[in-house]
Amino acid sequence: MTSPGAGLVQLMRDVRRLFQETSLLLETADQLMKKSEWILETNQCVSVTTVPGSAAYWLPQCAFRFYKNEHYQHVLAFVSVVFDDSDNDRLVVEPLLTGGWFGFKRGTRVARQSYEFDDAFTHIYQVPRRDDGTLVSNNPQDLFPDYKDQAESVTTLGIPLLEVTTSDQLKNRLIVPLLAGIESRAVT
Numbered sequence: 001m002t003s004p005g006a007g008l009v010q011l012m013r014d015v016r017r018l019f020q021e022t023s024l025l026l027e028t029a030d031q032l033m034k035k036s037e038w039i040l041e042t043n044q045c046v047s048v049t050t051v052p053g054s055a056a057y058w059l060p061q062c063a064f065r066f067y068k069n070e071h072y073q074h075v076l077a078f079v080s081v082v083f084d085d086s087d088n089d090r091l092v093v094e095p096l097l098t099g100g101w102f103g104f105k106r107g108t109r110v111a112r113q114s115y116e117f118d119d120a121f122t123h124i125y126q127v128p129r130r131d132d133g134t135l136v137s138n139n140p141q142d143l144f145p146d147y148k149d150q151a152e153s154v155t156t157l158g159i160p161l162l163e164v165t166t167s168d169q170l171k172n173r174l175i176v177p178l179l180a181g182i183e184s185r186a187v188t
Helices: 004-035 054-059 119-125 167-185
Strands: 064-066 073-083 098-104 136-138 151-158
Touching: 004 064, 004 098, 004 151, 054 073, 073 119, 073 167, 098 119, 098 167, 119 151, 136 167
Parallel strands: none
Antiparallel strands: 064 073, 073 098, 098 151, 136 151
């Protein structure tokens, strides 16, 4: 029988292992996106806080990657793994693999100032929300009345993370539908 302290150490090791596996998934997504000329917008992949008064945010709620493409300069694509929502426990009952894009006004070139890192887990707020790989689109202002970014639309898809165990599944269940959706809905 292990002591409570040893159990806590094991818990932290398990969380670290989860993040290492998530890193491999995101690096594979980067490679798959790059094959279609989508390059990283930023190398950052998590957003956390480091102050005692915000301990709920010490661990990331989401790991993410943002991408841009010269042919779709008004589109910001993303792939993310959503672990939790510290503000609403009911929104995330299992980890999700999500992808999507923000559509900005045509002629706009997306810049880092155009979005927040938290935008990568917009899928959990979509109405209606589907976690079966179906694309769902909304106006960001309808989802978030205080939304200040300049995006005119957000489209996402999500699937349970544990259903994706190979790079082929990642490609076929998330990346291919994501890129096909951008191509068909986000005219260059």
